[in-house]
Amino acid sequence: MVYGSRSPAQALGLPFLSPYLQSIGSDYRHGANYATLASTVLLPNTSLFVTGISPFSLAIQINQMKEFKAKVHEFHSARKQGSTPLPSPDIFGKSLYTFYIGQNDFTSNLAAIGIGGVKQYLPQVAAQIAGSIKELYALGGRAFLVLNLAPIGCYPAFLVQLHHNTSDIDAFGCLISYNNAVVDYNNMLKKALSQTRMELPKASLIYVDIHAILLELFQHPVSHGLKYGTKACCGHGGGQYNFDPKAYCGNTIVINGSTVTASACGDPYKYVSWDGIHATEAANKLATIAILKGSYFDPPFPLHHLCDLQPIN
Secondary structure: OEEEOOOOOHHHOOOOOOEOOOOOOOOOOOOOEOOOOOOOOOOOOOOOOOOOOOOOOHHHHHHHHHHHHHHHHHHHHOOOOOOOOOOOHHHHHOOEEEEEOOHHHHHOOHHHHHHHHHHHHHHHHHHHHHHHHHHHHHOOOOEEEEEOOOOHHHOHHHHHHOOOOHHHEOOOOOEHHHHHHHHHHHHHHHHHHHHHHHHOOOOEEEEEOHHHHHHHHHHOOHHHOOOEEEEEOOEOOOOOOOOOOOOOOOOEEEEOOEEEEOEOOOOHHHEEEOOOOOEOHHHHHHHHHHHHOOOOEEOOOOHHHHOOOOOOO
């Protein structure tokens, strides 16, 4: 069961999880993906959040899971015959619940209220994630992976759009103050999960440090077979970041009388950043491999002993 914005399953030998909101052609026998594009932990405040934020906050995604569980039990209670794309009722206690969410809560308001303003509600974000885990635990969930936030100060979109001085750029081209704010939040999340772990004695609640993995890729891309750290593959404008907020990846617009298209680069497997905001498939693959090795889990979690992991192509 996935909450947030990504659904890697290949290493577990499973098909990609069907989106919960996809009513046609879905197969939920291996799990469900409740993530939506630009989702947030906190319910979006229309007076504050920018346009483009998903209305499906974490609380709504949790409610969708509750609804899904009720439908599964209803179906099996009716003892309907024939094949079904639904799992067995006992799957909810055997599932791995994965959370990768919170980045949009952090970034959506940075331009409007700055780091200081964002920091004021970050404790609510961490508390909401912890509360959601408790809800799932009460429903039978026992295994949880919670990924922390990526180093947003290294993403081309934020390097272009967020106000900063040259003194705020580190030796790797990343924004120091913004990355420090992310670290503060990650420590907050880790502490909240530690407290929650003590309240849920039968749970395996694992904090996953994807921040450290992605920071390493941004800082030393060449060491990992890549070439570009803080430059987007798909974008417009070229230059240091290849990101133009007026022309997002795939868009065609008219700028100064000329029609331009923000197109993809010819070698995306050399980039950490796909479109200035998201990681490339190559970076995600490297991050997944690093996570599966287990060295970024807190506390240690023997995933490779518990699961028959498959090679990632």
